[in-house]
Amino acid sequence: AAPPPPPAPPAPPAAPAAPAAPAAVPSAAAPGSDGFQYGIYDGQKWDHDAKKAVYDQWDPTAPRSTLNFNPFETFGGNSPDASGIYPGENRYKDPIRGDVSYAIMMAEKADIEAMNANPKAGDAPGAPGRKN
Incomplete structure (x- = not known):
């Protein structure tokens, strides 16, 4: 009897999965009445x-x-809502906040410190795009 055929070569390794695409930035709603x-x-x-995402688009x-x-x-020690409006100002809306944990807060703090160390061109007190 003939010897059995050699085993098939192994399949090539699968390509690594591509990183997930960032979530699309929503488009602005039409102005109200x-x-x-x-x-x-x-x-x-x-x-x-x-x-x-808003910061990346900010000029x-x-x-x-x-x-x-x-x-x-x-x-005044407050952060703006999703429309850049501060508490106490007309049309302020309490934002829908994301999850919070110590680890998340530390990662966000490091990210903000990196942004503050490398401000956008034109970002200075009194600039048209700033509140202060």
């Missing part, structure tokens, strides 16, 4: 990733608006 336009994350989770040399603001800039 009064002409006011809320930010792109209005009514959505306002977590660190959402704030980073400190353009006038500050609900679509152009630094979500990490504080005013």
